[in-house]
Amino acid sequence: MLQALSECVFPCLVLGIITASLILQNDTVRSFVTGAKEGFSAIFAITPNILAIMLAANLFRDSGALAQLLHWIAPILNTVGIPEGIAELILLRPISGSGAMVLLSDVFAGFGPDSYEGMLASVICASTETTLYTIMVYFGVTKVKNTRLPLTLGLLTDAVVVFLATIAVNFLIF
Template sequence: MKMISSLFIPILVLVVIIYGAYKKVNVYDSFVSGAKEGLPMVSSMFFSLLAMIFGVNIFLKSGVIDYFFDFLKPILVFINIPLEVLPIAIMRPLSGSFGLALLNDMYKVYGPDSFISVLASVIQGSSDTTLYVITLYFGTVGIKKIKYALWAGLLTDLFMVIIALILVPLFF
């Protein structure tokens, strides 16, 4: 698996360049003019990302999440859900690096092969940072009305966590 992943980029680049040369495209000029689009793209994403990182950071540091956990605890204990994975499950749509930091802590405490760690890894790995994806993609092309995109994304994330809670125990 890792082999495929590490060979994928070199082979892709090579195929594209050789095919371009075979079709008599000036690959160098083509690369440069394509790469030039990077700057306007990055400058149009910067401001929407700034806004979102600003909001998310204040929220993350505020500790509101901890109060929320305390509130949810009795319910989760009642339906037998491991409490340790809750922070990762809730933070996943908001911040990717936050989830990774939490995962790092869990590996340290429980070991990477424990049930809790595997469950958390699967939750982290089976989804993407919904809020970041929405901000980045819609912000860059200038979409203001996102309609039901956020709700559909978050609902899918919730569904993913439920499926993970049901399926991951079957692998042990």
């Protein structure tokens, strides 16, 4: 039931948008092409960032540094119920959006997108934002110096998401 609902959301949205666009006599193709162009340039613009984080993450993992780090923090992860495979992703998510994308696709490559780890990582990534970056950019246009409260709030909420996501994946998917 839920599965079916999940599957229908995007197709229905597309159907609704295209139909409405037709009725309102909007130039649908031009809109699509303009949007697609923006999408291209958005990814093109962050290509160097993706390369940077891929390089750093691959070296960190291949050198054995990651395994050592995970070995140290494993007891904490086990208590909270986070699989080791997605620990690196959770730590990087608030800091870097492109980094999270790279690590998410690594989780998919390692465990499969439909595995427990894959699902959990997907839900966590989709329900959180690049907290640190957002706070930096948004307060950049103000004279605010003390960003401790929004930062604490943002990171606490991210932790809430991780907790809720484990419950949601256990009950709604598996």
